[in-house]
Amino acid sequence: MTTRTKVSTPELYGWPLIAAANALEMLPFVANKIARDGAMLDLRDCNDIDEIPTTLALPENYILNNNKATSAPTAIPKLQEETKSRSHYLSFWDYHDAYMHKKTTPTQVAKNLIAAVEAHQKYHWIRSYSKEQILKQAEASTLRYELGQPLSQLDGVFIPVKEELDVVGLETKFGTSFINDGKPATENATLVQRLMNAGVIILGHTVMNELGWDTFTVNPATGMPANPFDISSSCGGSSGGSAGVVASGIVPVAIGCDGGGSVRIPASFCGLYGLKTTTGRVSSVGGRPVDPTVSVSGPIAATADDMALTYAVMSGVDEKDPRTRFQPVMSLENYTLTHTLEGMTIGITKTFNDLVEEPAIMDQMTHFMRYFESLGAKIVEIDIPDLAMPTSSLFALKCSTLLHATPANAANSALTPAS
Template identity: 45%
Template sequence: MPSENENPEIIKRMIGPYINGFSLRIFIFLLDYVPGLASFLFWDRISALRKLNLDECPTNFPLPLPKEYFGIEETKKVEGLEIFEENESAQQNYSSGFLCSSDFRKAYLTKKATPLQICEILIGKLEGSLKCNPSLNAIIKYEREDIIKQATASTTRYANNCSLGPLDGVPIAIKDELDVEGYETNVGTSFINRGFIAKTDATVIERLREKGAIIIGKTSMHEIGIGITGNNPSVCTSRNPYNIDHYTGGSSSGSASAVASGLCPIAIGCDGGGSIRIPSAFCGIYGLKTTFGRFSSKGELPLAPTVAVSGPMTASANDLALAYYVMAGKDEEDPNTYYQPKPTLSGLYNTKDLSDLKIGIYTAWNKQVYNPTITLALNNFIEKLKLLGANFVEIDIPELEEASIAHLLTIGSEISTFAKKYKENFHKYNCESRLNMSLFHFATASDYIISQQLRTRLMRSLSNLFNKQVNLILTPSTAITAPKIYPNSLKYGEADLKTVSEVMMYVTFANFSGIPAVSVPAGYDDNNLPIGLQFVAKWFDEATLLRIAKVSEEILGDKRKRPSNDYWFGDLIQD
């Protein structure tokens, strides 16, 4: 690792003791009697925030308004789902054995298999994934009869030559943060909404169903989304298919595990502080955090309403684009979606000439990785992108350290406020969740306002950057690969601020500013654990992110490999 002088910390690592097992339980017991005990773990960072002298008005929701100021334009050419049929010859399978929606689609159209046959086999694999030792704990709630009902309807549509399009009959799993008709929405807890069955789907899930997608169940998550590993003693801890002794990342942990293990080609997650991109990076899949306001939040529990958005997690770049386009767009029941330009897939298959792209690199920041193989993967991608004509620009993003503090304070305050609604059951939150929430109990209203003022400043800086210098920013997705699971942490959880800061190093500025970002697979470290890289674009420019994800898929090519622990059934539908 470079010396401190060679590698100045743009974002400082948080420092604190590693605590797990029964020791963590004792620490939580002390917290109940000494309320301010945890504040020293975060005090130096919030003190730095309080020293700022800001004149900006606070921005509470990171909507890019006015359009003229933030450089957002209506897309003149709108390309929708027809792009997949028009470019079928361009959809070369770079997924190295991962199943994609197009594999299911082709099998159904050629009568090689039916959705009903596939889902009957899939149910057996879901059962097997929960019975193995240790359990994969990816899709933890499913209803056999409901899956069969959906699959039967899809099979009938194909038999009558009236399918609903490229998602018809494709199995999709949903993070337990979104309402799905017929399921509880427990957000990774043992008690929230227990016994309350959702009667309707969240808007984004409803849109997937309208295109024939088969919703196969709910995925596990870090309790109330206040963690980045997926460790959840309250319900279950999902396992990384590349190495079951390592975490999947969180909080959309089960969604990443489900896709990487082959249980489904698409899963839906939510991202308030990297919660889609972190597990996507750790599990070697694609994950898109959309622009704030691009997807409707109706039916999504408001854990962190000013930073969190839902998004797709997929085995392929094509499916990332497909799921995005189906889920995106205005919703009359969510005012935050009113301001967006029309979603588009324009340029998705323009992957051979990148001379129109300027990609920003913040070298000093990118050097803050703690696994050198991540740097090797980053440099390899930079060289390959240059060969395709991409132009690279050295950039600076001011006050990233302060912005990371402000984001943590914002998301921590919002999740803690949500959690207090269930104060009569507060003791049921696991030890790690209670510790993480306690870090923000001493924050003041003034601290929150200062954070939102800093959000305004960050958005202006990024707006100027995208309008005048670059189309994209490239960083690692995380500063480390998937952390190891220590057995002592499974019962009570763990507290590890150092790992938290290393995992969240590059992701939070996109949540705080509302801009979109994508994590793409970029190779593997010396322990065969996946490496992810992150591209970030301006507000509502998901089309460019999807295009660069497709380029990245072609760069990795046949070097991508399936995990050692998978439930692949491609021999049933692939030629």
């Protein structure tokens, strides 16, 4: 059974935090002591790790010999409207319906969204975008709808991506003030191009923290994305801008990247759906992951349908990324079969969950477990070796930045034609 030693690390704010940071830089023995007291060096004492780290569960040759996913699927996935998600947010369904019934056009919506982005720049959700490129993509989508030939259900839907993914014409700055400065991307990341191939209009780059190393998206170079539900609070991170712009209602879905929680954390902070995809499901070509063995791209969405369809469209084999060859073809065939979970086993790490100090979190966990059991799932307790290895930072940083601004009532009105 895994055991875990309770670790207590200092919690600092303001000037004490600045003084401690300076001490860490100037006095190496201080950094070493804090790291040791915080159990950050325990991994060095773990002498029984003798396996070579791998991201594959089975030998490569076995997977390739038995895998049918030799190429990307030719048909763009689609969902059935009869079982669509219900939400107070606008979904891709609303965009698609409005375009199909000539209530508005992607070009008109593009103008509304550009105005919404400009009006809400003080909330630091979108970092960079090109009006010219947005309108160009929207005009092409408008023409397709006029001809009755949309490329997919996502045609004309606006999706921004985290700024560690290449978008032609934009600088992939990775949250910094210097990377790729003056050097815009000349090719789209594979997942960006796949979205565009389905008619998606790329809205631009969303704000992230520097190099992805943070859980609150505190970024002095860009400003911290404000949580639309409480603008004095964080959206989480590191894909904070992606979550903020979806939670505000400006777009129904955005793309984030996740290594240690950078999609899941902001999704939870903003009450959204977020998915850390399986390694190899989505191509990493055109991205800038700091930790490529665990970092993947995934959607943050207003509804389960937006998340699932976007995920399906951006997934698939990419010959430039060998890891994508180890995954089966993405399918939404049984997506709506949610009335039963018979035959599914769900593992619960009780020893880890017992460390959760906020009762409300475990109340929700228990609620979900009981619900899944009622649908036929089997809940079992599991033990993960070495789970006790510390993963926390040296300091628990709480952000108390007060943003002097009015509430972010953004743009569920984007589909309304301008007067």
